[in-house]
Amino acid sequence: MTLPTGSRSPALFQTLSLVADPIAFFDRNSAKYGDTFTARVLGPASPPVVFLGNPEAIQAVFTTLADAFEFGKVTNVFRPLVGNESLIMNEGPRHLRQRQLLMPALHREQLHSQGHLIVDLTKKQTIDWKASDAIAVRQEMSEISLQVILQVVFGLVPGERYERLKQLLSKLLEAITSELYSLQFFFSPLQQNLGDWSPWGQFLQQMAQIDSLIYAEIADRRSHSLDASRTDILSVLMMARDDMGESIGDRELRDQLMTLLLLGHETTGSALTWAFYWLHQFPECLAKLRQELDELGENPDPIALSQSPYLTAVCKEALRIYPIALISQPRKVKRTIELEGYTYQPGTILIPCVYLAHRRAETYENPAEFNPDRFLDRKFSASEFLPFGGGSRSCIGMALSMFEMKLVLATVLTNREFVSNLDRAIRPARRGITFVPPDRFRLTVVGDRSSHIKYPETTTIK
Numbered sequence: 001m002t003l004p005t006g007s008r009s010p011a012l013f014q015t016l017s018l019v020a021d022p023i024a025f026f027d028r029n030s031a032k033y034g035d036t037f038t039a040r041v042l043g044p045a046s047p048p049v050v051f052l053g054n055p056e057a058i059q060a061v062f063t064t065l066a067d068a069f070e071f072g073k074v075t076n077v078f079r080p081l082v083g084n085e086s087l088i089m090n091e092g093p094r095h096l097r098q099r100q101l102l103m104p105a106l107h108r109e110q111l112h113s114q115g116h117l118i119v120d121l122t123k124k125q126t127i128d129w130k131a132s133d134a135i136a137v138r139q140e141m142s143e144i145s146l147q148v149i150l151q152v153v154f155g156l157v158p159g160e161r162y163e164r165l166k167q168l169l170s171k172l173l174e175a176i177t178s179e180l181y182s183l184q185f186f187f188s189p190l191q192q193n194l195g196d197w198s199p200w201g202q203f204l205q206q207m208a209q210i211d212s213l214i215y216a217e218i219a220d221r222r223s224h225s226l227d228a229s230r231t232d233i234l235s236v237l238m239m240a241r242d243d244m245g246e247s248i249g250d251r252e253l254r255d256q257l258m259t260l261l262l263l264g265h266e267t268t269g270s271a272l273t274w275a276f277y278w279l280h281q282f283p284e285c286l287a288k289l290r291q292e293l294d295e296l297g298e299n300p301d302p303i304a305l306s307q308s309p310y311l312t313a314v315c316k317e318a319l320r321i322y323p324i325a326l327i328s329q330p331r332k333v334k335r336t337i338e339l340e341g342y343t344y345q346p347g348t349i350l351i352p353c354v355y356l357a358h359r360r361a362e363t364y365e366n367p368a369e370f371n372p373d374r375f376l377d378r379k380f381s382a383s384e385f386l387p388f389g390g391g392s393r394s395c396i397g398m399a400l401s402m403f404e405m406k407l408v409l410a411t412v413l414t415n416r417e418f419v420s421n422l423d424r425a426i427r428p429a430r431r432g433i434t435f436v437p438p439d440r441f442r443l444t445v446v447g448d449r450s451s452h453i454k455y456p457e458t459t460t461i462k
């Protein structure tokens with residue numbers, strides 16, 4: 001058989017259905033055609049696009065067949081934000097070199113030294129939450145994850161430059177999630193600088209202000225000889241050398257920082273929002289988690305905390321049931337290949353689909369049910385559980401976001417008790433490139449468990 005079966009509706013109709021509601025699109029098609037199906041979703045003249053939910057097929061695409069594909073230019077929309085030197089703009093040997101330089105800085109052991117900082121800034125952000133406050137969870141989690149990026153990744157110490165950059169970045173990141181504003185990234189003819197009041201003119205002005213602050217930080221670091229004891233990611237990157245002994249130049253440092261910010265901020269904030277949402281829909285899961293956390297005693301060590309089995313299972317289950325990124329990067333077939341009984345001709349697009357893999361009944365019993373215990377009972381393979389994608393372009397922020405999720409969740413839950421304002425039947429809402437609980441989601445503070453906690457007066461970074 002050449003292609004998996006799929007809808008015969010007109011390509012334009014399929015494209016619009018996917019854009020309008022991707023989750024409903026995947027649910028409908030997988031119910032009809034199974035975990036792997038063909039669609040035409042790239043406009044009226046779409047080539048066949050095959051969504052893969054089958055673990056064997058996904059694994060082959062990530063590994064044994066990897067050289068049969070090329071990546072499309074889907075990341076091009078981010079170019080004005082992240083720049084040409086960004087990891088996500090490069091391919092082949094240059095992409096590989098950049099990953100090799102970036103990945104050690106984001107390695108789990110490297111991040112462990114930042115645990116106290118994440119816990120401290122979470123406590124500071126939440127210290128004023130008092131009884132009856134209705135907490136806008138997504139906004140609060142977004143603020144915490146922005147602070148993590150600025151302090152753990154950029155290595156900024158709270159102060160004037162920090163506040164200014166935080167303010168500018170929050171404004172920019174909020175703007176790019178608005179559908180109208182983000183249109184200009186998708187349609188390059190809209191990218192016209194018609195003065196300070198034109199949308200593109202404003203964007204360029206904002207970027208120039210942000211860039212000058214980032215370059216000032218880099219210049220400051222360079223002017224003091226690099227401190228080898230600093231463990232923030234910018235410092236580690238500035239000290240990194242590739243195989244040829246070359247270090248990373250200022251332009252590339254700036255582009256990589258913007259990349260980490262863009263891909264690491266909203267994603268982790270959204271994943272945390274889901275975890276809070278699910279735990280407050282299932283009080284028995286929340287009680288089990290609290291018990292595990294309480295057993296660790298007051299102010300537990302962040303590394304011990306991050307190794308707690310049920311806390312880890314809760315975070316994984318939140319990432320499984322509604323993955324933040326529904327798909328891994330699309331691959332275009334370069335040469336005819338055979339895969340799981342199908343033949344794919346050059347030009348066909350294959351998309352490992354995280355959502356389909358995570359909702360497969362053969363892999364996950366009752367896949368629509370929130371059940372963290374499934375991660376205690378069984379280990380799932382990298383092609384069954386893939387919230388961070390896979391293959392040569394898999395997420396390099398996985399260790400940071402898992403560590404951050406666990407520390408933030410545990411810190412908030414050991415200090416406060418909440419009730420949710422939502423019932424179980426919600427549909428995820430689109431926000432930029434992620435899907436989150438709707439913005440009306442609130443947790444109302446109903447208890448303070450923190451009277452014994454000593455909050456830090458200042459947060460510093462080593």
Ligand code: HEM
Pocket residue numbers: 087088099153259260261263264265267268271324325327328329387388389390391392393394395396397398400401
């Ligand atoms: C819960 C949080 C996160 C989720 C669910 C997530 C998910 C993903 C996914 C699905 C991809 C694409 C993988 C593929 O195409 O197969 C990706 C790529 C990427 N992510 Fe994440 N991510 C998260 C957090 C972060 C963080 C915290 C950072 C950095 C600070 C980060 C940096 C990146 C980068 C740089 C890439 C591109 C890698 C490349 O092109 O080589 N992500 N992420």
